[in-house]
Amino acid sequence: MKFAALVRATALVSAVALIPATTAGMAQVDGRAGPEFAKLFATYQQIKANYVEEVDDEKLIRGAIDGMLSSLDPHSGYLDGSDLQRLNTMIDGNYSGLGLSVIMDDGAVKIISPFRGSPAEEAGLKAGDYITHLEGKLIYGGDLDDAVSQMRGPAGTPIRLSIFRPGRDEPFDVTVVRGVIELEPVTSKLEAGNIGVISVNEFSRDVGSDVFSAYQGLQKEASGRMSGLVLDLRSNPGGSLDEAVALSDLFLDKGRIVSQRGRATGETIYYDSESVFRGQIAKGVPLIVLIDAGSASASEIVAGALQDHRRAVVMGQQSFGKGSVQTLLPLTRDSALKLTTARYYTPAGKSVQEGGITPDIKVPQLSDPDLERRAKFQLRESDLRGHLVNELALEDRELEADKLADPRFKLTSAELKEQGVDDFQLYYALQTLRRTSPNAVARAK
Template structure:
């Protein structure tokens, strides 16, 4: 397994990819919109002249910028110096805080997922929870960045959270001690039957290399013979586009990995196998990829590529459905726009925007006692106000197929606990691999 001679670039991301783009021509204003700019300037002048209190210029301009971007989609945003610093720390996978992926929904801070092993997960915070108060102060209707900033802080300090959990009658009060979120982007273990499990928690720097190293360790611990492999991408909110390509390339030796299409010149491009790694790992090993509603962006790129090339069996639940690319547009030394500039597509040309990646075998997480109650309020890209519409015009019935009852899965969480099964989806994947032979669907071309 060799790296190509040409070094690859590192793309910064918040959800899929952050790619610097040219800013030439930004100062030019189309004459057709001049009257609208006149309205904007007139509003600014009237506020400055007549508002009951004196207003800071920076506040008005920032509000105008935020308003423009908020009218586009949930992922476009203005980033100032502190926001850019937080973006860098997220890419490095090392910061102090609670370890939560959150989004603003109708003025409320909603949890997409807690990071595995984070203080938030240990405190029992779950996907779908709404955070209403921080240290007793109402944050509903506030700014998401301000809420995130309050939840971060020095390791060892505590913050009190008030949580509304759909299905619960009373608010939940909990205290969470902040920690250094040194997320292990990649962990692994070897299960009975010499089956490896590689868990990718986020797509931060060097994830491709970390998975490659994990595979070598699994081979060594299994005595050189691995009978199956699970790639666990559940609750993985995404990260670097480069690392998604690298991870996909590990398991593919030819063909398209992902493509993106945008309106601006230079935003339409494609990425193929053999770009990062020569050859593929685990070539004759049956592979299952686990996904769920928290698997987003970069996770969906990997799952979609391996599914379309029939290199892996995709198992779990339909993914989040974020199929857009965000580019970083510099606005001076300490500010930038995070602007949605393209949609991305799987090798077969499928856009995951809204619809997500549909698993080959849908397996609900029966070991979660709150599964049914929380599924009703589960958040996906299609639930976000102002989200981009899938060009394929998906039907609501198609998006709801994955919540219908499957007669094969009837055990309760309590029954599974009695059997010692703490993670039903992983257990089902392991049992499937133990029944798998090299001629099965997980390897079929």
């Protein structure tokens, strides 16, 4: 059993495909845009002639490009130089820095999630935190790429972050020592009762084959037949589309995994099972997929595919809701556009844009002492200014339904700590597998 070689270009962040921008395509401009281009050029001339200080052309052109892209959606952008290099390093998941997934939210740098095992997580940073200052310098209203560039640096060097955490009265400072972020994309552990836990922390290169190897290792470690498996996709901000397809294909032997549909004919692509991996691993083994508000993009592709095919019970909290595809369009040798070109859909034809993946069993992370306070400020795709709207026009109450309290979950974090439970969602998933017969949970037909 081997993985087929993937010949499609690597996709980044949330399905960023690499395709060339043709000269002919770039030359086609709607004739009706002529007057608007005249306004743009006139504005340029007025600034060059009358602004209080001399402004170089590069600054003005870059500002015009950034303005055009920011008017579209939160995920389109212009990349050059170090920005483009940083995007490329995400393929390998290896760089020096803090290990954070961040986004600009109304001028503020907001943490989507710290990567598990990263310096940021070890320092106690959490999803939903706002970074207001770096080394005492205010970064609110600045450029996200500039803030990210400042947070990266040589391993072993410290940086002081000022944090505002919703639910707390006062901001506080945290000093984080940068490290080489050699994220372990996949980690695994065998729990009591021959139940395996495989955590996928990001979708960088070879995640599919890494999960395959991890499961083989669990089988060897188990004292008998595997009786259950937890696939943990919590706080996984996404990554390679190809790896999301490969991971899904591990657990499916027929049917669609995901489809992407764009305005252009060439942007409509279907991804089916049996295209990367033949057969199923863990066939007949009950499977639970854990997700939360930090599970985005590629994580949602996997959760949606396994849920729609009834191969897994999805458990946890509503996912982030990022259902768009970004394509990297080269402009010059060292610059490119990261442009939203398509939406992706689960096998059942559902777009996760805005709404995300709804768990089959909603389980709050009761181990988090700040859960109730931070839940009011939880960031999802639907909260981002300029986000794409779901074609089904979801009502706000539908997007927020997962925030309703469940009377089954009443234990406090302190009570759980006394019982030795520091990860309630994982604990609940393991208990579910232990008390459920193998024939009743998430078995492939």
